[in-house]
Amino acid sequence: MSRTPNPHTNPPSNPQILSLFNPCKTLRHLKQLHAQIITHHNSPFQLSALASLSALSPFPTFLAYAKTIFHHLQNPPPSLYNSLIRALSSSKTPPEALPLYHAMLQSGLKPDHMTYPFVIKACNESSMTWFGLLVHTHVVKSGFECDSYIVSSLIHLYANGKDLGAAKQLFNLCSDRDVVSWNAMIDGYVKHGEMGHARIVFDRMVCRDVISWNTMINGYAIVGKIDEAKRLFDEMPERNLVSWNSMLAGFVKCGNVEDAFGLFSEMPCRDVVSWNSMLACYAQCGKPNEALALFDQMRAVGIKPTEATVGLHLHTYINDNRIEVNSIVGTALVDMYAKCGKISLATQVFNAMESKDVLAWNTIIAGMAIHGNVKEAQQLFKEMKEAGVEPNDITFVAMLSACSHAGMVDEGQKLLDCMSSSYGIEPKVEHYGCVIDLLARAGLLEEAMELIGTLPMEPNPCALGALLGGCRIHGNFELGEMVGKRLINLQPCHSGRYILLSNIYAAAKKWDDARKVRNLMKVNGISKVPGVSVIELKGMVHRFVAGDWSHPESNKIYEKLNEIHTRLKSAIGYSADTGYVLLDMEEEDKEHALAVHSEKLAIAYGLLHLDSKEAIRIVKNLRVCRDCHHVTKLISKVYGREIIVRDRNRFHHFEDGECSCLDFW
C-alpha cells in the first residue's frame, strides 16, 4: 500500500471523522474511513486525528483500533500519545498506558500537563505506585509540580499507596490548591479510616462542592457512623445521584433494610447503582422474595440489569437475555448452586467459565467443603495451582473447613503449617479457628486448648465457639463451663452461646446451673432463635418451626409423621431417644424437645407432595440435631428417598440410611 499522499483527491472532511462519535456507527465505518485516508491522502496528521477520536469512544473495540493505527504510524505526535494514555488509564487495562509513556520518552517527546495526570492515574489504577514515584520525579524535573491537576492525581496516588504522609506533604506544599486537591486529600483520609482528620480538612474547606460531601458521607458509612453520614446528607446544600447512592450504600452496609428502602423510595431518580445496592441489601439480609420483586420492578421501569445485578442468582434470566457470564456472574452462580445443594451444577458452571480468578476457585472449593467433599476440594486446590492461580488466605479458609467437615486432623494441621512456609500467607485468626474447630470436633480438646494458648493473637468468639461445640459433643463439662462463661461475657447478645452452655449443664445433669444460664439469658433480654426449616415446592417456599400447626395442611403433615414413626418402628425398631435431644448441639433448645423439630415437618411435607424420584431438599437455619439426623437417615432407607439437608454449617446428603457427613458434624 502506498504511503505517499495523493494530491489529487480530497481527504475525508471533518464531519465524517466526527461521525465516529455516533455509537450507531460500526467498526466497519471506522475501517472504511481508515482505508480512505490511506489511499487518498495518507496524511499522518489525519491518521493520528482519527486514532485520537477513536480512542475517545467508550467502546473498547474502538480503543483497540486506535492502538492499531497508532502502531502503524512512524512518528506519532504527542497529542496521540496523550489521547491513548488518557483512554487507557480509565480502561479495563490501565497498565497498558505505562509502556506508551515509556515509548513517548524514548522517542524524545516531552510529556506535558495533559500527559501526567493520566499516567499517574494509570499507575494508581494498576497499583504500580513505584512507577508513580518515578513519574513524580519526572514531574518535578519538568517543572510541573505546581500544576494543581497533577498534584491532585499525585495526592491520590500517595494516599492509595498507603503513604498518607507524602500525600499530606504534597497537599501542604501546593500553593495552588483547588477543590479537587482538597477532595483528594479528604478521600485519602477516608480510605485510611481516619475520619477525624478527614473532618478537619472538610471543615477547613471554604468552597465545598458536592463531591466533598459525598466523600465524607461515604467515609462515615464505611466506618459504620451511619448517623453522622445521615447528618451530613441532611445538611448538604445540594445532592446529586451519587449522594443518594452513597447514603443508600451506607444503610446497606450496616444492614438497615428499613432505612435503606425508605431512602430508596424517596430518591428523586435512580440508576443501576441504586437498584443494585437495594437488591444487594435484600440479598444480604436474607429477603429473597423482596429482592426478586424488586428485580421485576427494575425491569418494569426499563433499567437494564448489569452483570452485577444478575449476580443475584438468576441463571435462566442470564441465558434468556444473553448476559455475558463473566467471572463475577459465574462465581455467583457457582456459589448459588453449591449453596442450594446442587454441587454438580456448580461444577458444571465452574468448568464452563472461561477465565477463573482466585475468587472463582475459592468459591468452588468452599462449595466442596460445605458438601464434605474433601477429595474434590484437594483436587481443585491442586488444579488451581497448576493453572497458575495463587491461593490466598480465603483459599486456605475453604481448604481448612473442608478438612474440618471431614475430620481430617492431620491434613488440616499440615495445611496450617505450610501456609506461611510454602505460600507466604500468615495464618489469621479464622485459619486458627478452623483448626480449633477441627481438633475440637475430633475430640482433641486438649490440643485445641493448647493451640488457643499459643495463638499469636486473641482468639475470636468463633474460635472459642468451636471449642465450646467440641466440649458439647464430647461431653467435657469442666472445660465447657469455663469457655461458655467466657463466651457469654464476650457476646452477651448471642443466644446460641447460652443455649449451648445450658445444654452442656443439662447433659451433665446439672439442672440448677442450666436453669441459671437460662435466667441470665432472660435477664439480659436475649430471645432464642427459633429453628426454622424450609422446603421449596413448585416455586413456593414452605416454612416450618418446631411444633408448627400454622400450615394449612397441618393435619395431613402430622398424619404423615405418625405414619413415618410407625413404619420406622416396625422396620428398624426405632424409638426416639430423648437423651439425644438433650445432647442437642448449640442451637435447638431443650424446651423444644417435646415439640416436633421443624425439619421433620418439612420432610413429612416433602414426602407428601414430591414425586418419589425427586430428592427432598430442606434448608434449616440452625444445626440439625442428633435425633433428627438419625431419623432422616432411617427415612432415607425405609422410604428409599434421597434427602438433602443444608443446616447452618454444611450439607447432609442422606441416602439409603447413610449420611454424607458420616455422622461427623
Next chain:
DNA sequence: AGGAGATAGA
C-alpha cells in the same frame, strides 16, 4: 482536551 466521589462474585 485534563485531576476527586457511589453499587456489583469467596
